[in-house]
Amino acid sequence: MGTAILTGISGQDGSYLAEQLREDGHRVVGLLREGRTPCVVLDSVEYAEWDFMDVSALTALLSKLRPSEFYNFAAFSTGAGMYDDPVGIGELNGIAVARMLQAVLGADVTIRFCQASSSEMFGDPVTSPQDELTPFRPCSPYAAAKLFAHAVVQGYRARHGVFACSAILYNHESPRRGRAFVTRKIADAVARIRAGVDHELRLGNLDAKRDWGYAPDYVRALRLMLAHQDADDYVVATGQLHSVREFCELAFSHAGLDYRDWVRENTTDLRQDRRGPIVGDATKARRILGWRPSTDFGALVRLMVDASIASLANKGSMS
Numbered sequence: 001m002g003t004a005i006l007t008g009i010s011g012q013d014g015s016y017l018a019e020q021l022r023e024d025g026h027r028v029v030g031l032l033r034e035g036r037t038p039c040v041v042l043d044s045v046e047y048a049e050w051d052f053m054d055v056s057a058l059t060a061l062l063s064k065l066r067p068s069e070f071y072n073f074a075a076f077s078t079g080a081g082m083y084d085d086p087v088g089i090g091e092l093n094g095i096a097v098a099r100m101l102q103a104v105l106g107a108d109v110t111i112r113f114c115q116a117s118s119s120e121m122f123g124d125p126v127t128s129p130q131d132e133l134t135p136f137r138p139c140s141p142y143a144a145a146k147l148f149a150h151a152v153v154q155g156y157r158a159r160h161g162v163f164a165c166s167a168i169l170y171n172h173e174s175p176r177r178g179r180a181f182v183t184r185k186i187a188d189a190v191a192r193i194r195a196g197v198d199h200e201l202r203l204g205n206l207d208a209k210r211d212w213g214y215a216p217d218y219v220r221a222l223r224l225m226l227a228h229q230d231a232d233d234y235v236v237a238t239g240q241l242h243s244v245r246e247f248c249e250l251a252f253s254h255a256g257l258d259y260r261d262w263v264r265e266n267t268t269d270l271r272q273d274r275r276g277p278i279v280g281d282a283t284k285a286r287r288i289l290g291w292r293p294s295t296d297f298g299a300l301v302r303l304m305v306d307a308s309i310a311s312l313a314n315k316g317s318m319s
């Protein structure tokens with residue numbers, strides 16, 4: 001088995017992918033931005049520091065490590081922050097991807113590259129569900145930077161013959177999701193309310209809807225993309241739309257609670273989210289890669305709540 005390079009290894013996607021690759025016998029090298037420490041520290045994963053402004057240093061690193069695969073998850077991604085720091089987002093989520101592909105080209109054109117693109121690129125979508133041919137209408141610096149990266153991936157594939165793919169990832173969740181995201185916020189709140197630690201949960205728009213899948217399923221799709229004979233772009237989604245309210249209903253009832261007793265809509269967390277439904281059509285991934293999500297919405301909600309309850313109990317027993 002070969003060496004795989006991962007950026008963004010400290011987030012949920014990178015950590016799940018690293019685990020799956022390790023299980024299959026790959027050597028995994030996580031690239032950490034200088035001065036960073038990984039949130040999820042994984043045994044048997046090596047780490048290297050990475051300056052995302054420096055193409056020649058990355059070219060030298062790739063020439064030394066000779067990876068067969070390179071997955072890029074490095075990005076600012078916090079929902080509410082999609083509008084903050086357009087310069088930083090443009091640099092890391094957008095231009096850095098051009099630098100990575102330039103380094104691949106300089107080091108070894110046979111390295112297979114996978115970019116984590118985002119359903120946010122559809123912005124206020126012209127049609128629903130969206131597939132690989134739906135036009136993009138980005139509504140935030142985050143989405144614009146991801147779209148720049150997406151176009152760069154297609155350019156290096158078409159013009160330079162790099163095996164470069166983009167996965168247009170819809171929301172994907174897990175117990176490793178950052179606490180700023182709504183699913184983790186709800187799951188943690190259920191655990192804390194159940195334990196009597198908290199007494200309410202303040203959320204933004206309860207009627208906002210998303211196509212939510214399970215993160216380990218989504219990283220499995222990325223691996224299938226790089227294992228396929230042809231490089232291409234794929235929508236990775238469940239095709240099911242659910243509201244924040246439905247997530248709350250299921251999450252609280254899983255803990256024997258009624259969300260209406262505990263959840264308050266809070267205008268300070270409200271985002272201007274009056275957009276058409278962002279829901280994906282993953283027919284192409286199913287047809288060409290044989291990819292299917294393993295975990296449906298109900299199972300996802302339950303496993304996240306169970307993990308938050310276990311984590312809180314664990315903290316309690318350690319204090």
Ligand SMILES: C[C@H]1O[C@H](OP(=O)(O)OP(=O)(O)OC[C@H]2O[C@@H](n3cnc4c(=O)[nH]c(N)nc43)[C@H](O)[C@@H]2O)[C@@H](O)[C@@H](O)C1=O
Pocket residue numbers: 076077078079080118119120169170171172180181182183185202203204205206208209210244269271273
């Ligand atoms: C595909 C896309 O997926 C993620 O971005 P996101 O969809 O913004 O994720 P989120 O969990 O912050 O919001 C989901 C929905 O939930 C609504 N919502 C209501 N009340 C609260 C609330 O209290 N907090 C938050 N965070 N959201 C709330 C909020 O308005 C939105 O409609 C990233 O991975 C991103 O990197 C990415 O690419």
